Ligand SMILES: Nc1ncnc2c1ncn2[C@@H]1O[C@H](COP(=O)(O)OP(=O)(O)O)[C@@H](O)[C@H]1O
């Protein structure tokens with residue numbers, strides 16, 4: 001592999017499960033060495049399936065993926081020795097200490113005792129677990145377990161770390177700390193990070209570039225700033241009192257006459273959304289236009305676009321809606337497991 005080559009190169013990748021479901025439906029992208037690259041999409045979009053193909057645990061149905069210079073289908077062992085993988089479920093063993101977990105992981109990669117001891121000290125320091133390394137994982141918080149999981153993925157000094165939903169179900173403070181660790185390990189280890197998330201804020205804060213994925217396809221790809229700029233301006237959200245004799249189509253037409261408006265549509269929740277280059281100028285103008293037609297505005301909010309708006313822009317649906325339900329489902333699963341155990 002040459003110095004300037006991308007460290008991950010994916011071309012027209014397809015993964016079809018038995019039964020015919022196309023979880024990954026022809027995706028192409030590349031990741032540069034040292035990037036934090038994010039796959040952002042709702043539950044079921046095909047994020048985990050993509051990771052499983054890239055780490056060579058699932059065979060592609062069609063297309064090609066080259067990771068660290070090796071074709072994942074033809075040289076899976078070479079790929080596996082160069083990458084670390086942290087699954088979306090916590091994989092550490094509760095009945096062992098943090099150190100014991102790391103030791104086993106090191107043996108799995110055929111590292112000798114000395115190398116493991118040295119690496120263990122380094123990765124434990126990196127995720128801030130040195131003081132607790134001798135304690136049973138049973139006594140760790142959710143955030144500490146996830147950090148230990150990440151440390152395990154790093155023990156053999158991989159070129160790429162694959163993180164599948166690294167902060168799923170964690171509270172916001174813990175999530176922010178995990179983000180700090182991910183940034184730190186990129187800075188210290190120079191490791192390339194490929195991560196998935198359904199938290200738009202996480203992708204926005206952490207990733208150099210983001211691919212937005214929906215139904216197995218990439219709908220947008222770029223830096224968070226580029227993606228948000230593509231929306232074309234600020235978003236004005238309006239709650240308009242139902243005026244007599246104004247059909248929805250009429251209102252869209254009317255909103256489009258507001259100077260500076262690039263787009264107008266009705267959101268799922270019944271409010272109206274207007275995209276304008278300069279929100280500060282469009283806000284008084286829209287009130288004027290609607291007022292002149294006898295329409296009353298109950299509320300008006302202006303904001304800069306988020307990645308959720310980018311998702312809405314390309315798919316017509318909101319990403320945010322899927323967040324809570326997914327975590328809730330996992331929480332219930334966890335409770336059920338706890339009860340059974
Ligand atoms: N082993 C499997 N067999 C059949 N369908 C699967 C399997 N794993 C995942 N799927 C389906 O593939 C789609 C993508 O799943 P997944 O890659 O897990 O998405 P994400 O990680 O984005 O939530 C979903 O519709 C899911 O139900």
Ligand SMILES: [Mg+2]
Nearest residue numbers: 047048088165
């Ligand atoms: Mg997943």
